[in-house]
Amino acid sequence: MAATAVPTEQPTERPTQQATTQTVAQPTTQRRRVAIIGAGPSGLFAAQALMSQDRVPVHVELFDRLPTPYGLLRYGVAPDHENIKAVGDALARTFDSGEVTFWGLIEFGRDVTRDEVLAGYDAVIYAVGADEDVRLGIPGERMIGSRSAREFVSWYGGHPDARRQDLTGVTGAAAIGVGNVAVDVARILLKDPAALERTDMPPRVLVELHSADVRDVWVVGRRGPEHASYTTKELRELVSLPGVQVSIDDYTLSTMTGDPDPKLPRRVRTNLEVLASAAAREVPDADRRLHFEFWSRPIRLHSDDPEPDEVGDDVDHERIPEKVSAMELERTRLDADGRVVGTGETAMVAVQLVLRAIGYRATPLPDVPFDTTAAVVPNVEGRVVDEQGVVQPREYCTGWVKRGPLGVIGSNKADAAQTVAHVLADLEAAPMATAATGAPVRLDVVQLLRERGRAPSTYEDWQAIDSAEIERGQDLGRVRTKLGSWQELLAQVAGSRLAGAAGGAVGEVAAERAPEPS
Structure with missing residues (x-):
């Protein structure tokens, strides 16, 4: 069926696929059309920035693989952090203008291609986050009981992709890393499940936590506490859990005598004081223990079964049958160049669950330029560039896929503002054509999806x-x-x-x- 064209400028940067001639958008307004791939905080902050300006009239369409917006805010924030989740209320107001549309159940590269999206919109912003965790790269990493913290967070956060995290027989657990994610998983493992009853946690997760018997949790960092990236608020919350005794490894404790170095940043000094105070405090009738192991790194996971030799560089969910029963740690130090190296001194820790929380990586989007070393879409202040550094017209990025997995949720706001400033400048520099110019029409991507049976x-x-x-x-x-x-x-x-x-x-x-x- 023929449709009336939406006028636009001539796209000269690349040919589009044959599918672009099948369906075209009905004219509605003279607003420029912007697609955002990913409806998490970074995508919504970008939409918010586009709606809060009056330089260029725009209509925004957000695409996401899930039927729910908010991404990391919905599935990555701990259930007992309701104050952070409240950011969603502000982001929800982005939809109030009537010029922001959400399309869920659409996976970029699978349901719709890069060329098709570029044919349908005046600008495309990639805001897909970082969905792959960094591995330890040690023997035994593929054993049952060795998981990414991302998997664990997805499970207790109710992500539909999450698999059950079986805690049967787990009395000792380790979180590898000293950022907020490691602190979150340690807190959930040690917290009385009764205190989580009023959160939005799925009931089946609560059942698992109630039946668990985790008594000891280790938080392991390869550097010292002064290098930890967790926030003071998160640290205080963890070390203040009722019924939990806090300890710090003897080596680190010996370096924490006296007041912190006044040359250290204030946040670091405060964190050191919080740690020292918690370790010095005796908790009467404590039935759970939190162990901080700084200047340590895991070098091997052991099993009571015959030990595997595999390092484990393959798919997350491919497991070998042996179960983790212990983790071997090596003491670390800094060499003359400031690099972390092992000292050869080792110790064994009895754990049945090891959660790695040492970082995330973005994964390539189909046909979109990608820097495999930095694990980001290559860009200059949000403008996508190819491997030669050439700007890709009308393509932008924001959030973790732009800068790497750094900062907290709020960090995405300023990041999105920078990207959107370039989007607006480029849209202003390419005025909308009229139908009289004979310019090609924009593809109606949503109608195309419906014709394919992929109704969003x-x-x-x-x-x-x-x-x-x-x-x-x-x-x-x-x-x-x-x-x-x-x-x-x-x-x-x-x-x-x-x-x-x-x-x-x-x-x-x-x-x-x-x-x-x-």
């Missing part, structure tokens, strides 16, 4: 999910109870479509994307 979910579908979660929460005396599986989420999407007569099958999505039972 909408913001109204998300509101149906949101309402269902709030209703479930009220039944349990909570603010909400998160729907934590693809089946539950898509049931709400299907119900919303039935109510709105929007049509479009969603059942195949559950079959394709739901994780294997574990």
Whole structure:
């Protein structure tokens, strides 16, 4: 069926695929069309920045693989950190203008290509975050019980991709890393599950935590406490857990005598004081223990079964049958060049769960330039460039895929503002053509997806999910109870479509994307 063209400037930078001639967008306004790939905090901050300006009228469309917006804010923030989750209320107001549209259940590169998106929009912003964790690269890493902290956080955060984290038989656990993620997983493991009952944590996660018997948790850092990246707030919360005795390894404790060096940054001095105070405090009737092991690194995971020799550079969920029973640590120091090296002094720690939290990496987007060394989309202040440094017209990036996995959620706001400033400058420099110029039309990407049988979910579908979660929460005396599986989420999407007569099958999505039972 023919459709009326949306006028736009001539795209000269690359040819588009044949599919671009199949369907075109109906004209609505003279607003420039901006697509944002990823509806997490970085994508929403970019949309917010676009809506808060009046230089260039824009219409924004956010695409996400999930039927829920908010990304890391929804699934990466610990359930007991409700104050951080409140940032979502401010981001939700981005949709109030009527010029921001959410399209869920659409995976870039699988459901829609780079060329098709560029054919449909005046600008494209990649805001997909970093979805792969950095590995330890040590023998035994693929054993059962060795996991990424990302997997563990996804599980207790109710991500639909998450597999069950079986804590049966786990009395000792280790978080490798000294950032906020390591502190979060240590806190969830040591915290009384009763204190989590009123959070939005999925009920099945609470059942697992209630049945667990974790008594000892080690937080392991290869450098000293002065190099730790956790915030003071997170550290205080962890070391103040009721019924938990805190200890610091003897070597580090011996270096913490007296007041912290006044030349150190204030945050570091405060953290050292918090640590020293916690280690000196005796907790009567403590039944759990938190061990800080600084200047240490894991060099091998051991099992009571025959030990494997594999280092483990393959897929996260591919396991070998041996179970972790111990972790071998090596004392570290800094060499003359400031690099961390081992001293040869080792110690064994009895653990059945090891969670690596030593960093994240972005993964390549299909056909989009990617720097495999830095694990980012190469860019100059948010303008995407190719491997020769040539700017790619109308392509931008923001968030972790732009700068690497640095900073907290709020860091994405300034980052998005920088990118959006360039988007607006480039849009102003390329005025919208009129139909009289004979310029090519923009592809109606959403209609194209529907014709392919990939009907996207909408913001109204998300509101149906949101309402269902709030209703479930009220039944349990909570603010909400998160729907934590693809089946539950898509049931709400299907119900919303039935109510709105929007049509479009969603059942195949559950079959394709739901994780294997574990």
